[in-house]
Amino acid sequence: MRLLILGGTVFLGRHVVDAALARGHEVTIFTRGRHGTAPHGVEHVIGDRADVTPLQGRAWDAAIDTSGYDPAQVDASSALDIGHYVFVSSCNAYPDWPDKPVDEDSPTWEDGEGYGPDKAAAERFVLARGGAVVRAGLIVGPHDxxxxxxxxxxxxxxxxxxxxxxxxxxxLQIIDARDLASWMLDLAELRIAGAFNGTAPIGQTTxxxxxxxxxxxxxxxxxxxxxxxxxxxxxxxxxxxxxxxxxxGTWHIGTEKAQAAGLRTRxxxxxxxxxxxxxxxxxxxxxxxxxxxxxxxxxxxxxxxxxxxxxx
Incomplete structure (x- = not known):
């Protein structure tokens, strides 16, 4: 699979790269080149999320977006010849969280400004194009x-x-970045669409x-x-x-759909x-x-x- 990773040199992104290489995928990353370098065998396209011109005229089977915050930028990248698009969002997309428990059917922000509303607005572009949205919980692991x-x-x-x-x-409920990376690759490979909460089941640990x-x-x-x-x-x-x-709601995030779609945590x-x-x-x-x-x-x-x- 030809895979584009938006990000790919810091924490979650680097774990996605490692997992993709281990599966034998052909990997391209798109970053500003300020926070690390691409591993051997990975194509590194230097550029800013605000201008996807360096990616135009090319095609990939799937993309995993670990660095999208601005809705307009996610709109532009998800409109490329990208195949299946997997977008890393956040539980902050829920206006009720962390004040109240949420699950994958809870309403997301419909307007407003800031991190949560921007993630929710970006999600809508991805979902409208048949992609997958992963509302990550607390991501942990090496390189954090x-x-x-x-x-x-x-x-x-x-x-x-x-x-x-x-x-x-x-x-508590946390998720190892390596488990999240592996599962997002599954979503990309299997072209699974929809919105999921990317964290461990409720009550995972204390x-x-x-x-x-x-x-x-x-x-x-x-x-x-x-x-x-x-x-x-x-x-x-x-x-x-x-x-x-x-x-x-801090540690009460429903993950039933994610578990049904294959998410497992170590x-x-x-x-x-x-x-x-x-x-x-x-x-x-x-x-x-x-x-x-x-x-x-x-x-x-x-x-x-x-x-x-x-x-x-």
Whole structure:
């Protein structure tokens, strides 16, 4: 299969490239050339999403779009001679999420501006052309440039008393980028159309199970979330993966259609172990400044001590 990947050098995109090459596909990537290079055997077309001229006059059997944010740009790329188009969207396309649980039939944004409404508007172009839309949940794994789960793996493996947010049995659902990449290739190869939620089933794991996968004997100090809020802890940034439980939909994303279309997710312990190996091999050093504003900073010992005192 001749496959075009929009993106392809950072995190999810690079995993799509790796999986496509492993299946023997002929791969072209389209990027600005600012964040990494194409692996051997991959054609790298340099260009900006705002101008798809370098791709015109060519044809592919399928495309996987890992970098589309602007609706007009997704409209232009999905209108190319592209075969089957698979678009990586987000659960932010649902106006109710994360305040409320959602499933694949929940309404998406119909208007408005910003990340969620723009993703929903882009989806409509893809779906109108018979493509597939994957509303991704929390994507994790090696090469994670946003560094949410790696943040926790690094901290837990550093040892000592580890402040942890909320209750240990809080359900979570995450997806390894490699599982998402493999499944999106299935959608492309089989020309499966429709909108799907790309994450693990509800109740896949818990916060404690995830953290103990990094170290079963970790000294986890669980801080009630009301105390965290009183202390002004910034959800998601100071403590990655934590939003207060009043955001009922955070980890309650229905995936029935995705599961029926073949999405499968590996055990979280395998993902955590591979992230640990990536970190041990200097993986964090590969990250540049792109999107670093979304990356959680390392918590200082003084801040950890202050939070630990909330248990007293």
């Amino acid at each position: 440039n946003i560094f949410r789960l790696p943040w926790w793996v690094r901290r837990v493996r550093e040892g000592g008393a580890v402040p942890a947010p909320g209750r240990p049995d809080r359900p 916060m404690e199970e995830l953290l103990r996968a990094a170290d079963p004997d970790a000294d986890l100090r669980w801080i009630p979330e009301d105390k965290l809020e009183e202390a002004g802890v910034e959800p998601w940034m100071e403590f990655p993966l934590w939003l207060p439980e009043r955001f009922e 055990p979280v312990g395998e993902t955590v172990a591979d992230i640990a190996t990536w970190l041990e091999n200097g993986g964090e050093a590969e990250l540049d400044e792109w999107r670093s504003e979304h990356r959680p900073g390392k918590m200082s010992p003084e801040r950890e001590a202050a939070l630990s005192r909330l248990l007293c």
